[in-house]
Amino acid sequence: MSSIKIESVIPDSSRCGESPVWEEKSNSLLYVDIPSKKIFRWNSLTKQVQEVTLDSPVSSVAIRRSGGYVATVGTRFCALNWEDQLLTDLCSVDKDKKNNRFNDGKVDPAGRYFAGTMAEETAPAVLERHQGSLYALFPNGTVEKYFDRVDISNGLDWSMDNKIFYYIDSLSYSVDAFDYDLQTGKIANRRSVYKLEKEEYIPDGMCIDTEGKLWVACYNGGRVIRLDPETGKRLQTVKLPVEKTTSCCFGGKDYSELYVTSARDGLDPDKLVRQPEAGRIFKITGLGVKGIAPYAFAG
Numbered sequence: 001m002s003s004i005k006i007e008s009v010i011p012d013s014s015r016c017g018e019s020p021v022w023e024e025k026s027n028s029l030l031y032v033d034i035p036s037k038k039i040f041r042w043n044s045l046t047k048q049v050q051e052v053t054l055d056s057p058v059s060s061v062a063i064r065r066s067g068g069y070v071a072t073v074g075t076r077f078c079a080l081n082w083e084d085q086l087l088t089d090l091c092s093v094d095k096d097k098k099n100n101r102f103n104d105g106k107v108d109p110a111g112r113y114f115a116g117t118m119a120e121e122t123a124p125a126v127l128e129r130h131q132g133s134l135y136a137l138f139p140n141g142t143v144e145k146y147f148d149r150v151d152i153s154n155g156l157d158w159s160m161d162n163k164i165f166y167y168i169d170s171l172s173y174s175v176d177a178f179d180y181d182l183q184t185g186k187i188a189n190r191r192s193v194y195k196l197e198k199e200e201y202i203p204d205g206m207c208i209d210t211e212g213k214l215w216v217a218c219y220n221g222g223r224v225i226r227l228d229p230e231t232g233k234r235l236q237t238v239k240l241p242v243e244k245t246t247s248c249c250f251g252g253k254d255y256s257e258l259y260v261t262s263a264r265d266g267l268d269p270d271k272l273v274r275q276p277e278a279g280r281i282f283k284i285t286g287l288g289v290k291g292i293a294p295y296a297f298a299g
């Protein structure tokens with residue numbers, strides 16, 4: 001445990017960094033800055049950062065099996081051709097909710113792109129309640145709506161045996177689980193597997209490791225926590241030098257590095273001075289656990 005090392009790897013900072021995704025073939029980390037409407041691709045070998053600017057807030061990005069990427073932009077599921085910076089709409093949701101936008105999203109082990117929505121915030125975690133829903137874009141182009149009345153749709157991942165879907169609605173301060181049917185993409189039997197402690201603040205993005213334990217970024221809590229969803233116990237806390245830690249994913253060689261995104265929006269000038277690395281991407285090494293490669297959208 002003493003060999004844990006935390007370093008910020010990219011000099012630029014994001015207003016609200018989110019959706020880190022490791023792209024093995026380019027040795028790169030993809031991530032978004034939601035309010036800046038940008039997707040970034042940081043090459044870990046050359047240290048070069050490329051970016052694409054879109055027309056609306058972009059809340060998640062994923063790899064597409066047929067090439068390029070998919071992303072949630074405003075209330076749209078889109079395909080992105082990086083080279084041409086060409087964005088194509090695949091489908092849109094929440095058409096009756098003009099103030100909504102997508103938030104976190106991730107592809108399931110069968111290639112479906114899950115993402116949820118939320119009302120736009122007036123300040124971090126300040127928004128009209130119960131306006132969001134959880135959706136998935138299936139490879140055949142259809143969209144499934146799972147449930148509504150979500151506050152801030154956030155972290156999501158699947159168990160190693162594909163039988164459980166883990167999900168976070170941030171303002172419930174809970175990490176939830178559903179039974180998952182990989183064949184159909186159906187979810188059932190919602191239950192809470194962990195309730196956040198007061199000092200952990202708000203659960204945000206999440207990823208799973210190969211031992212089936214969950215890593216949850218705690219917004220305002222300045223940490224990632226490792227949870228055992230079977231016992232409901234917290235196994236580990238790793239504190240970071242910024243308080244608005246937003247999401248995490250494993251990447252790097254053998255997926256042994258944990259990449260953590262963060263935000264600087266919502267910090268007052270005083271806190272910004274004390275947290276000069278707010279909004280940066282952090283790499284945590286020496287955790288002694290590994291993650292898995294992200295799944296690619298199959299459509």
Ligand SMILES: O=C(O)[C@H](O)[C@@H](O)[C@H](O)[C@H](O)CO
Pocket residue numbers: 016018034103104121123124125126152153154170202203204219246
């Ligand atoms: O990226 C997200 O998940 C939201 O868009 C952010 O605004 C914050 O993380 C949220 O306010 C904390 O719950």
Ligand SMILES: [Zn+2]
Pocket residue numbers: 018103104154155204205246247
């Ligand atoms: Zn989030």
